[in-house]
Each structure stands twice: as C-alpha cells, then as structure tokens.
Amino acid sequence: MNEKFFTLSKERQDTIINAALHVFAKYDYKKASTDEIASLAGISKGLIFHYFDSKKGLYLFLYDYAANFIMGEMSKFTDTSETDFFKIIVNSQSCKMSMLAKHPDCMTFIVKAFYEDSPEVKSEIDTTFGDIEKSAAESFLARADLSKLRDDVSPEKLVNIILWFAEGFMRTRTPEELTDLEKLNNTYLEYLEMLKRLVYKPEYL
Amino acid sequence: MNEKFFTLSKERQDTIINAALHVFAKYDYKKASTDEIASLAGISKGLIFHYFDSKKGLYLFLYDYAANFIMGEMSKFTDTSETDFFKIIVNSQSCKMSMLAKHPDCMTFIVKAFYEDSPEVKSEIDTTFGDIEKSAAESFLARADLSKLRDDVSPEKLVNIILWFAEGFMRTRTPEELTDLEKLNNTYLEYLEMLKRLVYKPEYL
DNA sequence: TTTCTGTTGACCGATTAGGTCAATGTTATT
DNA sequence: AATAACATTGACCTAATCGGTCAACAGAAA
Numbered sequence: 001m002n003e004k005f006f007t008l009s010k011e012r013q014d015t016i017i018n019a020a021l022h023v024f025a026k027y028d029y030k031k032a033s034t035d036e037i038a039s040l041a042g043i044s045k046g047l048i049f050h051y052f053d054s055k056k057g058l059y060l061f062l063y064d065y066a067a068n069f070i071m072g073e074m075s076k077f078t079d080t081s082e083t084d085f086f087k088i089i090v091n092s093q094s095c096k097m098s099m100l101a102k103h104p105d106c107m108t109f110i111v112k113a114f115y116e117d118s119p120e121v122k123s124e125i126d127t128t129f130g131d132i133e134k135s136a137a138e139s140f141l142a143r144a145d146l147s148k149l150r151d152d153v154s155p156e157k158l159v160n161i162i163l164w165f166a167e168g169f170m171r172t173r174t175p176e177e178l179t180d181l182e183k184l185n186n187t188y189l190e191y192l193e194m195l196k197r198l199v200y201k202p203e204y205l
Numbered sequence: 206m207n208e209k210f211f212t213l214s215k216e217r218q219d220t221i222i223n224a225a226l227h228v229f230a231k232y233d234y235k236k237a238s239t240d241e242i243a244s245l246a247g248i249s250k251g252l253i254f255h256y257f258d259s260k261k262g263l264y265l266f267l268y269d270y271a272a273n274f275i276m277g278e279m280s281k282f283t284d285t286s287e288t289d290f291f292k293i294i295v296n297s298q299s300c301k302m303s304m305l306a307k308h309p310d311c312m313t314f315i316v317k318a319f320y321e322d323s324p325e326v327k328s329e330i331d332t333t334f335g336d337i338e339k340s341a342a343e344s345f346l347a348r349a350d351l352s353k354l355r356d357d358v359s360p361e362k363l364v365n366i367i368l369w370f371a372e373g374f375m376r377t378r379t380p381e382e383l384t385d386l387e388k389l390n391n392t393y394l395e396y397l398e399m400l401k402r403l404v405y406k407p408e409y410l
Numbered sequence: 411t412t413t414c415t416g417t418t419g420a421c422c423g424a425t426t427a428g429g430t431c432a433a434t435g436t437t438a439t440t
Numbered sequence: 441a442a443t444a445a446c447a448t449t450g451a452c453c454t455a456a457t458c459g460g461t462c463a464a465c466a467g468a469a470a
Contacts, residue, residue, distance in 0.1 A: 004416085031236045034459065044418045049460060153403070157396055164373020165366050172369070191362055198358070198403040209447090239428065249449045254429060 001061055005051040016041045016048075018105065020062055025108035029059060029118040056120055063125050066110045073099060083145040085155075086196045089162055092140070094185055100170050101178045148204045158199060165191070206266055210256040221246045221253075223310065225267055230313035234264060234323040261325055268330050271315045278304060288350040290360075291401045297345070298371050298397075299390055305375050306386055353409040363404060370396070 005013065019041035023032045034055055038045040052058035077095040082088050100107055113125050146155050169188060177184055197205060210218065224246035228237045239260055243250040257263035282300040287293050305312055318330055351360050374393060382389055402410060 008416090027232075027236065031232065033457075035457075045459090046419070046461080047417060050417080055459065150403075152399070154399060157399055160374070161366070161370050161396060161400070164377070165369045168369020168372050169365070191366060194357070194359060194362055195366070198355075213447095238426075240426075250428090251430080251450070252448060255448080260428065 001053060001057050002051045016043065016051075017062065017065060020048075020058055021066065021105040021109045024059065024062060025105040025112060028112070029116055029121055034058070059121055060124060062109065063113050066106050066113075069103075069106060070099065070110060073103075080143070083143060085140075085144040085146065085148060086192060086200075088140055088144055089159075090189065090192060094188070096166070098181060098185075101173075101181055101184065148200050150199055150201055153199045158195075162192070162195065206258060206262055207256045221248065221256075222267065222270060225263060226271065226310040226314045229264065229267060230310040230317060233317070234321055234326050239263070264326055265329060267314065268318055271311050271318075274308075274311060275304065275315060285348070288348060290345075290349040290351065290353060291397060291405075293345055293349055294364075294367055295394065295397060298367070298393070301371070303386060306378075306389065353405055355404055355406055358404045363400075367397070367400065 008016075020037045022040060023037045026032070034045055034048055037058075038048055048058060052061055074095060077091070079091055082091065116122060116125065140159050141155055144155070149155060149158070166188070169191070173184065213221075225242045227245060228242045231237070239250055239253055242263075243253055253263060257266055279300060282296070284296055287296065321327060321330065345364050346360055349360070354360060354363070371393070374396070378389065
C-alpha cells in the first residue's frame with residue numbers, strides 16, 4: 001500500500017476505512033465492489049487504488065487494521081485482577097457490547113474474514129482471530145471464582161448461556177436503542193442481575 | 206408464474222427450490238444471480254425463466270413458499286393445550302431447532318426477506334413473518350402458567366434469555382453436530398434443565 | 411510561473427447480469 | 441413409424457458492472 005494514506009487527516013482516513021469495512025462486512029470478498037466503497041466514502045474510485053493498489057490490498061489492510069483495533073480496545077478495558085464471576089462478565093461484555101454498538105462493521109468484518117473462502121485472500125488472512133467467543137469463554141472460566149456458584153450450576157453451560165444471550169440481546173436492539181449506551185447497558189445489567197440471583201449461593205448475594 | 210412447475214416431480218421441484226433458497230439466503234436480492242441458482246440446481250437458466258418469468262417472480266414465489274412451509278411445520282408440532290412454562294419452550298424450541306437444522310436456508314431466507322430493501326421486491330413482500338421471535342415470545346407468555354416461576358424471576362426476561370440463547374446455541378453448532386438431531390436436542394435440554402432448576406419454585410421441581 | 415501532490419472521473423477490456431429463443435431431446439398419440 | 445406436444449437446453453442479446461488505468465485538473469508551495 002501507499003504509506004501516504006497515513007498523512008491524510010484522521011477523519012478522512014476513518015471515512016474511507018469505515019466505508020470499506022461497511023461494504024466488506026455486508027458482502028463477501030467477491031461481491032463487495034470498490035465502486036460501492038468509493039461512493040459510500042464520497043471519494044473517487046481512483047483514490048482507493050492510489051492508496052491501496054488493488055482490492056486485495058485494501059482488504060488485507062482492513063484485516064490488519066481491524067484486528068489491531070479490536071484487540072487494542074478490548075485489552076484497554078479488561079481488568080485481569082477481578083475474580084468475581086459476574087463482575088468479570090459484566091466488564092467483558094459491556095466492553096464487547098460497546099464495541100458492537102460503536103463499531104459494528106469492524107466486528108462483523110473480522111468475523112466474516114474468518115469464514116472468507118475466496119481464493120484471492122483466503123490463504124493470506126491469519127486466522128488467529130476467529131475464535132473470539134471460544135477464547136473469551138475459556139478466559140472467563142480460568143479467572144473466575146467458581147465457588148460462589150450453586151453446586152447444581154454448570155459453569156461452562158452458564159458461560160455459554162450468557163455469551164449467546166448477550167449476542168442475541170445486541171442483535172435485536174433497534175438503531176435508536178444503540179444510541180443511548182448507558183441505558184442499553186442498564187437494561188442488559190437487569191438481565192444479568194436476575195441471572196446472578198439465580199445462580200449464586202445465597203450467602204454471596 | 207407457470208403453473209406447469211407443479212407437474213414436475215416433487216424431487217425436481219425441491220431441487221430447484223432449495224437451490225434458489227440457498228442462493229437468496231446467502232446474498233441479498235440484487236447480488237443473488239440466476240446463473241448461480243441454475244448451476245446449483247443443475248438445470249439451465251432458461252428453465253428458471255420458463256417457470257417463473259423473471260428473477261422477481263422466482264423471489265416472490267419463494268417467499269410465499271417459505272412462509273407457508275414454515276408456518277405449516279410449526280403448527281404441526283405445537284401443542285396448544287400445554288401450560289407448563291418449560292414444556293412449552295421445549296416443545297416450541299425443539300420444533301424450531303429441527304427447522305433450523307433441517308431447513309436452514311428456508312429459515313435464513315425468510316428472515317432476510319424481512320430486511321430486504323431492494324426496491325424491486327421490498328414493497329411486495331408481506332411483512333407478517335418478520336416478528337417470528339416477538340410473536341413466539343408473546344404466545345409463550347399468554348399460554349404459560351407463570352405461577353411456577355420464582356417471584357424474583359421476570360417472565361419476559363426469561364423468555365428472551367431462552368430465545369436468544371437458543372439461537373446462539375444453534376448457530377454455533379458444527380455441521381457434524383447437526384446430523385445427530387437427537388443428541389443435539391439432548392444437549393440443548395441439559396441447558397434448559399439447568400435453567401429450570403434455577404427459576405422454578407422448589408415445590409414444582 | 412512552475413512544480414509538486416492529492417484527486418478526479420472518463421475510460422478500458424473483461425465479466426456477469428437478466429432475459430430471449432431457435433433448436434434439441436423426450437414422451438405420448440395416432 | 442410418423443407426428444404432435446411438451447420439457448429443456450445453451451448459445452446469444454444487450455445492458456450493467458467489475459477491477460483497474462491514466463491523462464487531466466485543482467490548489468498549495470516554491
């Protein structure tokens with residue numbers, strides 16, 4: 001790619017990146033068109049090829065960008081010293097939720113890239129990032145203090161229930177609801193509070 | 206459309222319908238191509254236009270077909286006299302699960318159709334079918350005997366948790382797991398059993 | 411004025427799109 | 441066997457779209 005891209009104003013860079021992420025998040029590599037990206041970004045198609053050489057170059061740049069961005073944001077909000085099951089989840093999920101709410105295309109793009117099978121890019125994307133969910137679940141269980149849970153509660157099942165529930169919760173929000181992040185988070189917490197009452201031993205409530 | 210389509214053998218009809226559902230489930234209306242459908246169905250493109258006149262005709266036929274098919278299958282397995290909260294859910298969800306496992310393209314297609322915004326078909330699809338989830342949740346609550354639930358459990362929240370959890374559960378199954386429906390259902394039931402122990406008053410367990 | 415740089419948009423050849431249709435294969439009728 | 445009737449093909453049409461190129465333009469700097 002052309003390093004001059006980074007000399008553009010941050011806003012201009014973001015406009016272009018976000019437009020590209022949006023289109024690649026919506027369609028697979030083959031059906032995503034540079035015309036649509038340029039039009040969405042409000043720039044000429046020529047400029048895309050000026051900075052990224054080719055469609056493939058743009059795609060691989062975005063992959064690198066999105067992976068770094070997400071990992072950076074995630075680690076920024078993670079408190080690794082916490083051991084309380086629900087506090088870990090609340091922290092991690094509210095982070096993930098704000099990512100989904102603030103950067104849905106970025107998240108969707110990185111997940112889609114994992115399943116991309118177009119021969120032009122398949123071999124070149126490093127798949128480290130595919131199992132976000134799985135690794136998130138494992139890191140929960142490793143750090144959490146499971147002794148607070150009722151004996152008849154399976155920690156693995158509980159983690160899965162919460163993870164999948166959280167995703168469905170986010171997916172079915174309306175665009176308006178996504179604008180008020182604090183209220184959104186409170187609604188989400190109400191659900192978690194209910195679950196907590198159900199799965200914790202009485203003495204920990 | 207050409208009514209002669211229905212004189213074809215059931216298998217041939219299904220081959221064509223399934224190929225079309227698959228492609229329309231994968232892409233939106235505009236990016237789905239009749240060439241790909243014909244090739245997947247193993248027939249010539251001309252035949253598609255012979256029976257369905259146009260791409261739009263095929264799409265609207267599929268919408269009608271899928272909506273009727275799903276509603277038919279659903280009602281077939283629904284026992285409206287049951288009042289136990291978890292039995293209703295188990296019944297309804299195992300039905301929905303088997304639909305997702307047996308007819309994933311059909312389900313995906315009908316959900317995608319709800320969000321389709323291509324001007325050629327947008328106005329012509331009847332949106333009755335969009336809120337399957339919402340109406341399912343409401344019908345749960347109307348029929349279920351909520352007195353069995355612990356007093357600190359919100360029925361609405363519980364229904365949402367279970368619905369969203371169920372979707373995540375299905376979505377993260379591998380293709381191999383989907384082949385053994387009975388085992389799949391048992392794994393799912395383990396989750397529900399745990400939840401049931403948590404939310405029911407002791408005397409109902 | 412000149413030079414340099416960011417940017418455009420018309421343009422290219424190739425591919426793909428929805429749709430048509432004469433020709434071919436297949437089955438039933440006489 | 442000959443014919444009529446229908447099912448099916450695939451080459452073909454025109455228009456649109458694709459990734460990619462490039463001469464030209466705008467504006468700031470020299």
